[in-house]
Amino acid sequence: MAEAASERSAVEPAPPDPEVGVRRRRGSPTQPRLRWALVAPSVVLLVAMTAFPFLYAVYISTHTWKTTFPVKPFIGLDNYTGLLSGDDRFWNAVVKTITIGAGALTLEFAFGMVMAIVFWRTFQRARWVATLILLPMMIAPVVVGFTARMAFTDSFGFVNQILSLVLPGDVTAQWLSDPTLAPLVIIAADAWQWGPFMFLLLLAGMLAVPEDSVEAAVVDGARPHQVLWHIVLPSMKYIILVAAVLRGLDLLRMFDVIALATRGGPGTATETLTFYIYNLGFKFFDLGRAAAASILMLIGVSVLVMVAVRSLLRNQAAAS
Amino acid sequence: MRSRQPTVAGVLRVTLSVLVLLLAIAIALLPIAWIVLTSFKPESEWIADPPVWIPSEWTLDSYRAMWEDGGGGALLNSVLIVGLSTLLAMVLGCMAAFSFSRFHTGGRHVIAWILSVKFLPPVIFAVPLLIMFTEVGLYNSRFGLILLYTTFQLPFVVWMMKGFFDEVPREIEESARVDGCSWIGVLCRFSIPLAAPGLVATAVLTFVFGWAEFFLPLVFANQENFPLTVQLAGYFSESQGLEWGPQAALSVVGMVPMLIAALAIQRFLIRGMTFGAVKG
Numbered sequence: 001m002a003e004a005a006s007e008r009s010a011v012e013p014a015p016p017d018p019e020v021g022v023r024r025r026r027g028s029p030t031q032p033r034l035r036w037a038l039v040a041p042s043v044v045l046l047v048a049m050t051a052f053p054f055l056y057a058v059y060i061s062t063h064t065w066k067t068t069f070p071v072k073p074f075i076g077l078d079n080y081t082g083l084l085s086g087d088d089r090f091w092n093a094v095v096k097t098i099t100i101g102a103g104a105l106t107l108e109f110a111f112g113m114v115m116a117i118v119f120w121r122t123f124q125r126a127r128w129v130a131t132l133i134l135l136p137m138m139i140a141p142v143v144v145g146f147t148a149r150m151a152f153t154d155s156f157g158f159v160n161q162i163l164s165l166v167l168p169g170d171v172t173a174q175w176l177s178d179p180t181l182a183p184l185v186i187i188a189a190d191a192w193q194w195g196p197f198m199f200l201l202l203l204a205g206m207l208a209v210p211e212d213s214v215e216a217a218v219v220d221g222a223r224p225h226q227v228l229w230h231i232v233l234p235s236m237k238y239i240i241l242v243a244a245v246l247r248g249l250d251l252l253r254m255f256d257v258i259a260l261a262t263r264g265g266p267g268t269a270t271e272t273l274t275f276y277i278y279n280l281g282f283k284f285f286d287l288g289r290a291a292a293a294s295i296l297m298l299i300g301v302s303v304l305v306m307v308a309v310r311s312l313l314r315n316q317a318a319a320s
Numbered sequence: 321m322r323s324r325q326p327t328v329a330g331v332l333r334v335t336l337s338v339l340v341l342l343l344a345i346a347i348a349l350l351p352i353a354w355i356v357l358t359s360f361k362p363e364s365e366w367i368a369d370p371p372v373w374i375p376s377e378w379t380l381d382s383y384r385a386m387w388e389d390g391g392g393g394a395l396l397n398s399v400l401i402v403g404l405s406t407l408l409a410m411v412l413g414c415m416a417a418f419s420f421s422r423f424h425t426g427g428r429h430v431i432a433w434i435l436s437v438k439f440l441p442p443v444i445f446a447v448p449l450l451i452m453f454t455e456v457g458l459y460n461s462r463f464g465l466i467l468l469y470t471t472f473q474l475p476f477v478v479w480m481m482k483g484f485f486d487e488v489p490r491e492i493e494e495s496a497r498v499d500g501c502s503w504i505g506v507l508c509r510f511s512i513p514l515a516a517p518g519l520v521a522t523a524v525l526t527f528v529f530g531w532a533e534f535f536l537p538l539v540f541a542n543q544e545n546f547p548l549t550v551q552l553a554g555y556f557s558e559s560q561g562l563e564w565g566p567q568a569a570l571s572v573v574g575m576v577p578m579l580i581a582a583l584a585i586q587r588f589l590i591r592g593m594t595f596g597a598v599k600g
Contacts, residue, residue: 038419140532253441
């Protein structure tokens with residue numbers, strides 16, 4: 001598709017007179033040398049700050065590399081095998097990353113879908129509502145984490161206060177000190193911030209479904225849920241994929257909310273992969289093992305990253 | 321369907337929709353209201369059982385305490401680091417985006433690689449970068465932080481601006497070229513002005529994302545260079561997180577400019593948040 005796009009741009013309007021044509025041929029109008037000069041600063045910065053560090057991380061990961069030791073002996077893949085076969089805390093972090101991520105993604109998707117369906121036929125044009133609901137997304141995740149900490153602190157937090165009003169009896173859940181409840185705090189905080197994102201993406205997807213096909217189905221006597229299932233959802237495949245992948249990638253790197261709300265605790269109940277790598281490298285100063293965990297994480301997320309990049313590129317190529 | 325008479329089901333649907341809407345707005349705004357209210361509470365009401373929503377007495381004590389605890393310096397750090405890195409990312413990013421948009425530089429591979437940096441967790445690069453930064457003396461320097469912020473903001477700028485440049489009509493640029501304008505001249509005098517609304521929206525969102533950044537300064541800086549986000553986290557180590565008033569005040573100071581920024585560019589908000597996947 002990119003090839004087609006570049007071919008299209010190669011078809012230039014014919015030069016108005018021969019003289020101009022000569023000058024333009026000399027300057028190579030569609031592919032001037034300038035094009036690499038414009039890209040160069042960005043490429044240099046990204047190579048120096050991401051590509052080279054990645055190779056350096058591979059090197060570090062094959063050594064015992066601790067800031068407290070002057071000697072850094074080569075140990076092959078021991079850091080990797082140590083993580084994969086003997087490090088319960090690493091596996092705990094993998095499990096927590098996936099469960100918290102999947103929980104938040106599911107909650108956000110469900111919220112977004114219900115809201116989008118409710119709004120689809122009723123509030124299509126109310127842009128101010130969209131902006132109002134989008135506001136949590138503009139808040140720094142650390143503030144969201146801090147707010148979650150205030151909100152869920154036993155009897156001082158307003159969550160138990162509000163739950164006690166709605167539910168029968170006095171709710172006194174120990175959200176932050178119970179290892180099974182603490183992940184829910186993180187999920188709730190993330191869903192509060194990003195549920196609206198899902199809602200707006202899915203609503204935009206629904207509004208893009210051609211009105212004609214919906215009308216035709218209704219005229220043919222289709223029930224609302226049939227229209228939704230057979231007409232609307234199939235044409236939303238792309239937007240659902242984008243929403244899930246963008247959100248999923250963001251969830252896999254989650255750190256800020258946890259750092260403020262639970263600091264990975266109680267114990268390691270909310271210690272995600274990013275948080276564990278941070279602890280390994282910058283609290284325990286085991287840089288070799290932290291680098292190995294980073295490489296493993298990179299391998300783990302690379303498929304999702306490829307899906308995200310591909311679908312965005314395809315979308316833009318189709319739009320232009 | 322639009323000409324249909326109001327039916328029981330129709331009225332019910334609208335009522336239900338309004339209720340869901342009000343509930344959603346309440347959920348979105350209640351925690352924000354809590355932070356704002358807490359920042360004005362007297363110390364005895366920061367932590368109360370049952371929680372107090374409306375302060376019995378409105379006071380600015382929390383703001384004063386927060387400012388004297390280093391909040392002012394953190395605000396200055398945030399403005400400097402995020403402002404300069406946004407500027408740098410915009411300049412570099414616009415140049416690259418123009419090249420990608422007009423000349424398809426490097427095919428789809430180079431742009432795909434740049435975009436992938438946006439989606440990789442920054443923690444992956446933290447360990448090697450920390451060792452490198454310590455070696456060359458960039459650890460805990462404002463310049464080092466600006467470089468880091470710029471690096472991780474750049475892919476967003478490149479991608480968004482490529483989209484906006486793609487929408488600039490080619491005919492205008494072509495006729496400028498025929499009139500003897502250089503490509504740099506075309507970029508500065510035609511493409512950038514024509515893409516100005518998108519450019520402003522991209523810059524604002526880049527600033528908002530940088531403003532929220534927490535991990536990079538936490539790892540690569542010390543106290544004197546902490547921005548607002550790390551300053552907010554710093555309260556925990558000192559006092560077990562019970563300084564709710566000053567923390568809320570600091571949160572408000574960090575939050576309000578971003579909410580205003582969001583309202584200012586609401587036309588591009590959805591497009592920016594979805595990396596152009598939805599034109600909104």
